[in-house]
Amino acid sequence: MDIRMHKFSDKVPEPTLRRLPWYLSNVKLMKERGETYVSSTQISKQINIDASQIAKDLSYVNISGRTRVGYEIDALIEVLERFLGFTHMHKAFLFGVGSLGGALLRDSGLHHFGLEIAGAFDVNPDIVGTEINGIPIYHSDDFEQMMKKYNVNIGVLTVPINIAQEITDKMVSGGIKAVWNFTPFRIRVPEDIVVQNTSLYAHLAVMFNRLNVNQD
């Protein structure tokens, strides 16, 4: 298989970055079924994406396949996990331990994808000083102090929308470099700060729309 290597300086396109974890999950599934090699054609059959697209996406990752047999599964899993940053833990602080924030603290899946929530912040006296899933919940006023104690550079934002910007500013001035924003507010940040907006509801709207189309 002739895989063109990309230079490390090449910026990986966002759609590729979103597909790679999907390949990883499926390749892991094939390994569980006892396979030792996997080709882009096999992955393609599982997830209904063009084999050429898969090969192109995988060309950003430092691995080469062999003609016909494809990629060695163990090597592919290892390389994908490393490439996607899932092998070492990225530490985060979460702001707003309400229904969504609490659920994220309880989610064991984040760990598998390389995110460790080291601590959370709220102002509700009923929950400050308690912990969820072993994660301590501090008062928001203690954030700056905790930034000195923990080696954290990611902030998860699950506060009410009306204070989304205020809390973002607080996180950034405290040294947070990337914000995973679950609020519907389009937060503003300095240029060097990474923002990832995430909404479960956006996917829901797509599902409802497709459901209606299918039922017409």
Ligand SMILES: NC(=O)c1ccc[n+]([C@@H]2O[C@H](COP(=O)([O-])OP(=O)(O)OC[C@H]3O[C@@H](n4cnc5c(N)ncnc54)[C@H](O)[C@@H]3O)[C@@H](O)[C@H]2O)c1
């Ligand atoms: N992206 C999504 O798919 C999605 C899904 C659900 C909710 N949301 C959004 O997430 C946010 C939280 O929603 P929720 O339903 O969990 O709300 P919630 O009211 O249950 O939780 C908000 C929490 O923020 C805390 N809080 C208030 N002021 C604070 C401060 N200064 N510092 C730290 N914490 C503070 C509150 O005490 C509360 O515990 C909202 O903005 C909501 O729109 C997004």
